[in-house]
Amino acid sequence: MNDNASRVTRAWVLHPDIKSDPDRRLADHALAEAMALAQALPELELVGGEIVPLKSVRAGMLFGSGKIAEIGQALEDQHIELVLVDGPVTPVQQRNLEKAWGVKLLDRTGLILEIFSDRAATREGVLQVEMAALSYQRTRLVRAWTHLERQRGGLGFVGGPGETQIEADRRAIDDQLTRLRRQLDKVVKTRALHRAARAKVPYPIVALVGYTNAGKSTLFNRLTGAEVMAKDMLFATLDPTMRRVQLPDGPEVILSDTVGFISDLPTELVAAFRATLEEVLAADVICHVRDISHPETEEQAQDVREIMASLGVEEDRPSFEVWNKLDLMPGDAADAARARADRDDHVFAISALTGEGIEALLAAVTEKVQGRKRLVDLSLGFADGKKRAWLFAHELVEQERQTDDGFEITVRWTAQQEAQYARL
Ligand SMILES: Nc1nc2c(ncn2[C@@H]2O[C@H](COP(=O)(O)OP(=O)(O)OP(=O)(O)O)[C@@H](O)[C@H]2O)c(=O)[nH]1
Numbered sequence: 001m002n003d004n005a006s007r008v009t010r011a012w013v014l015h016p017d018i019k020s021d022p023d024r025r026l027a028d029h030a031l032a033e034a035m036a037l038a039q040a041l042p043e044l045e046l047v048g049g050e051i052v053p054l055k056s057v058r059a060g061m062l063f064g065s066g067k068i069a070e071i072g073q074a075l076e077d078q079h080i081e082l083v084l085v086d087g088p089v090t091p092v093q094q095r096n097l098e099k100a101w102g103v104k105l106l107d108r109t110g111l112i113l114e115i116f117s118d119r120a121a122t123r124e125g126v127l128q129v130e131m132a133a134l135s136y137q138r139t140r141l142v143r144a145w146t147h148l149e150r151q152r153g154g155l156g157f158v159g160g161p162g163e164t165q166i167e168a169d170r171r172a173i174d175d176q177l178t179r180l181r182r183q184l185d186k187v188v189k190t191r192a193l194h195r196a197a198r199a200k201v202p203y204p205i206v207a208l209v210g211y212t213n214a215g216k217s218t219l220f221n222r223l224t225g226a227e228v229m230a231k232d233m234l235f236a237t238l239d240p241t242m243r244r245v246q247l248p249d250g251p252e253v254i255l256s257d258t259v260g261f262i263s264d265l266p267t268e269l270v271a272a273f274r275a276t277l278e279e280v281l282a283a284d285v286i287c288h289v290r291d292i293s294h295p296e297t298e299e300q301a302q303d304v305r306e307i308m309a310s311l312g313v314e315e316d317r318p319s320f321e322v323w324n325k326l327d328l329m330p331g332d333a334a335d336a337a338r339a340r341a342d343r344d345d346h347v348f349a350i351s352a353l354t355g356e357g358i359e360a361l362l363a364a365v366t367e368k369v370q371g372r373k374r375l376v377d378l379s380l381g382f383a384d385g386k387k388r389a390w391l392f393a394h395e396l397v398e399q400e401r402q403t404d405d406g407f408e409i410t411v412r413w414t415a416q417q418e419a420q421y422a423r424l
């Protein structure tokens with residue numbers, strides 16, 4: 001029995017590098033991320049981790065028998081109690097491996113759920129994680145979902161429950177899920193009322209989203225002067241935080257910091273957090289914060305885009321890419337990023353740590369929330385009467401001066417209006 005919560009659990013990470021997997025990631029980076037995930041769990045002593053090359057997945061045991069023996073010996077030598085497998089593990093594989101190695105085993109989804117359950121601080125967060133964990137458990141039903149500290153020794157589950165037991169368990173889970181959903185609905189409704197009260201003062205909402213550890217909270221703190229936990233730890237932030245911010249030369253907005261995304265985010269979690277995320281993603285402006293110094297920054301950005309799309313965020317929603325951690329890049333790479341950002345209206349190269357680039361980002365956010373109006377001087381000939389009438393009809397004209405061959409007109413308009421004008 002492991003009831004002593006103060007005792008740390010010795011853990012080992014395995015990253016199966018499956019050659020036949022079409023979505024295979026660079027194994028070194030994947031292992032590094034899995035180790036970082038493991039480090040985000042409390043009361044674990046991460047002893048180490050390794051990449052396990054695999055041609056294909058074995059249905060019953062995941063790995064081949066030789067490999068299982070080899071790993072088993074290493075686990076025993078190092079007194080490992082918990083093995084974290086960076087990928088999906090079926091309930092059968094899990095049971096077989098736990099038996100073969102005499103350890104407890106968590107797959108990637110299980111690990112992420114554990115981290116979330118540790119982080120959840122608000123009532124809503126706790127309910128959402130509980131629901132995600134239950135849905136996950138429902139698909140497995142090999143053993144009860146319990147928090148690590150409360151779990152019994154690794155060999156307690158061998159054998160597994162019988163069919164009727166599983167049916168009963170499934171019903172119990174469904175009942176519990178219904179109860180949780182009702183509670184969650186109540187919490188969400190209360191919050192919606194608060195939001196409606198807030199909406200009387202229609203502050204535009206600016207949301208920071210991005211891969212975990214990209215620097216969202218660091219940027220949030222810099223912009224708001226808040227002290228949201230920003231840490232070199234995956235999933236430091238779980239519950240969304242909102243603060244009012246006065247934009248320089250602009251309106252006040254509400255800035256929101258959110259939970260980070262990660263590749264292979266468990267679908268159960270995305271579903272459970274939908275209510276929270278949807279509110280955030282309904283923002284007027286979305287800032288996708290990226291760790292541009294990370295070797296897999298492109299893959300991370302793609303993961304974030306996919307998760308946003310699955311949450312129903314339309315691609316044409318006003319959004320910026322914020323290329324963060326510029327200070328960590330070598331000089332020439334940083335210059336290339338700055339140059340790229342200069343060319344692209346949607347990209348801002350910054351360092352949330354040093355403050356570089358923040359001013360330009362804020363100016364752009366201001367423009368965007370104000371409908372992004374620009375002052376432009378136009379010269380129209382006398383023959384352009386239709387265009388001139390259109391400008392006046394849309395109340396865009398700031399100033400007009402007649403010249404020998406037409407009009408000099410100063411207009412203030414949005415990009416959209418400019419495009420409409422160009423098509424006249
Ligand atoms: N060098 C450098 N480090 C940064 C910068 N921005 C953030 N960091 C560091 O990156 C780590 C993660 O930052 P957070 O702000 O917690 O990241 P996050 O996106 O909120 O992460 P989650 O809440 O886990 O999703 C921390 O150690 C920060 O100090 C930056 O511009 N430069």
Ligand SMILES: [Mg+2]
Pocket residue numbers: 216217218229230236237257258
């Ligand atoms: Mg954060």
